Amino acid sequence: MYDIFIIGSGVSGGFIALELSKYDLKIAIAEKSLDPANGCSRANSGIVHGGYDPIPGTLKAKLNVRGTEMMLEMAERLHIDYDRCGAYVIAFGEDDDKKAYELYQRGLTNGVEHLSIVSGDELLKREPNISKDVTSALHSGTTGIISPYKMAIASTELACTNGVEFLRAHTVIGMEDMGDYIRIDTDKGVYEAKYVVNAAGVNSAKIARMLGDDSFDIIARKGEYLILDKSESGIVNSVIFQMPSKMGKGILVSPTIDGNVLLGPTSHNVDDMYDKSTTKDGIAEAIRGAKRSVPTVNERKLITMFAGVRSVPTTGDFVIGQSKANPRLFNVAGIESPGLTSSPAIAEYLVGIMKDCGIEMSTKKTYVMNRPAEKKPRLMSQADANALIAKEPAYGKIVCRCEQVTEGEILDAIRRPAGAVTVDGVKMRVRAGMGRCQGGFCTSRVIEILARELGVSQTEIRKQNEDSKMLYRTLREE
């Protein structure tokens, strides 16, 4: 019997698990994919927002501002890169100028710091590649960039270091209230828990309904993106937004924390919540939108395209709290933008609610505060690299040529708690296969390392989900 059973290991599930792992509780986190961060946490803009956009008084506004506040410390604890590079919301003409000012006012109401309005001329000095048609911009000094999947992976990992069990490739297919506990049926077996946290992303409405909660629904809204080669870094120094609309924050041009350039997203509702396909029209729309802000964007330097599906709540705000239908169910649903930013704050807020609901939580005696940093020989001095490689020669073996990732880093990613078991799991953790050749060189090597380390045949290695085997059959006796 678990005390708490979390469904979904995106950023919400990961940070909730991490927050709960401070306490003497038996906790599991179930993920339908093989590795964490395979839903919306994998494919979004990777922005830690300032907090000027959400409507004052909403959970989005409150948790965005608190999330940004928490992020510096959280990134340090998790050892993930985070850069407060700032953002501009650019205005084209008088109507937009007014909207920029409204956003500025809204930001002040939300308690956002480091906001200012800058003129078009001033912006051009700071961001010389911006469109000359820009008339003014809202500058947000606290906006930053981060890797969204590293957030989910690192929080899940540290939670597991602190005793949380990671149930990978577990799809919840039904739940039943047994009076004293909830029975959770998964495709891998039956589990029992006193409380369930529903952080199932696009599936959260479906999960809630399993316990009779139909108080909200989820609209799947797809966003398509492009990533440009690192050679394009420097085209913008900060995140460039256009004016937000009902459909979202619009198409941005942004540096990524790993040194690439991100364009997108589009914003279109889709029927299929697993529709992560890119389309010709979508990509063209993203390029057009990006060029409106930064005309010199060079889409020929594209290295990959991807799409993510946002979980848009029908209620208009994050759905966080105890379910009215079943007191053993806590929903964390509809976590669209600014969900990534809010995630540590969502965890803090939810755990507060759970305590208020009378769930007993006593602080553990031993709690590991920090996730160990990854060792990256490419960034080390000669002396440090040599000391490391002498001890662990795998750190001298480059596997991914584009991103210069060593076998040592890949082994570490596999061996960590809730470690990588798939090609994409390795890729999201250490960037092997994320460079300009997109895995042409390292894929076969990564498969070999995964198989060796996991003690299975290479034909058992998957890209992401269970049905995504990379190889069909072997030509050799094994």
Added chain:
Amino acid sequence: MDICIDKDLVIVGGGPAGLAAAITAKENGIDDIVIIERDKYAGGVLRQCIHDGFGLQMFGERLTGPEYAARYEEKAKELGIEIKLNTFVLDITGDKIVRTVSPDDGMVFYKAKAIVLAMGCREKSRPAIMLTGERPAGVYTAGLVQRLINIDGFVPGKEAVILGSGDIGLIMARRLTLEGVNVKAVYELMSYSSGLKRNIVQCLDDYGIPLYLDHTVVNIHGKDRVTGVTVAKVDEKKQPIPGTEEYVQCDMLVLSVGLIPENELSKGAGVELNPVTGGLFVDDNMSTNMDGVFACGNVVHVHDLVDFVTIESNNAGKCAADYIKGKKNEGEAIEVIPENGVRYVVPSTVHKNCDRKTADFMFRVGKVYKDARITVYDGDRLVRSFKKSILTPGEMEKIKLAQMDIDSASQLRIGIEE
């Protein structure tokens, strides 16, 4: 303090280009050479090219890739040339310091008198052709499939569609068929194949694999593993024609959509790249714009035949040796400019008054020409012309000019006249 090892010659890459350059440099009196190779064996991509047809120019024999590589590897070993395997070059700086890393030696810096860049090329992948759709397992470049089958010993799928009729695509159509994979078809965006004619005959025709010209893949299906692709016919502008879409069931899409010189290290060092090809500008000594930095093989321009890589690399090794010995070519050099359908020419500058009878020029055309002439002009003066019954982008052209023609010219422009 970083510790640097002094070397006369550092060769980046132990494929056919690097091996040939090292051997020739050694034969020309340079002893202090190191080849840096990132793989666990020398020979580069040849090690996975187990088909034959290599060496016809150099040896008059039909060798397999590994056999061809072995001849040069053995020669290098005989000559006592040091090859650092499993060693990766992290970067090269403008003052010719090469930073390497390996499991055995750790991080090692070499300070070189001369460098030969011989990193080869890599395959273009899905984004290079803006191929949208799902992102399932089963979308692989042809070279990766070749490595999986020939080196690692795994067949990556059951039913394949191949996009691109370059040589690797054609060779993999045959290789996959021989391993029992149902190769449904090869689709080619252009109106012609960019592969060698002999490969179309031996790899497709002999196995009854259809080749569809003016076609492309417009969508990839399958959330986890590829379940099929949508193909379509394209118009003259290479845009898919609505209404011609067809669904083809398969569990693997093999991409053979071109090669691109692997010049990230060159760029970092400050070597000038040719924006048309992604290759390098070199003179007739295979010298780049950086003093003492030479280049050869597919890092300069993508070749069809390894034999020509070897010839080019012999020249690079010889010239690097001369440079180290202080024999610099100080003579006047003239520009070689591509025009009228010629995409690039190697070399891009050529020296006058050299002690040689002829000089070679290699280039590719941008489209198919029939019964055309290759023309070489100096200003308005036609220096030479060569009749050709056919010229295609898939086959590299090579012409020889007499040194006396070069000596009397102020510039050479190479183009095509129909």
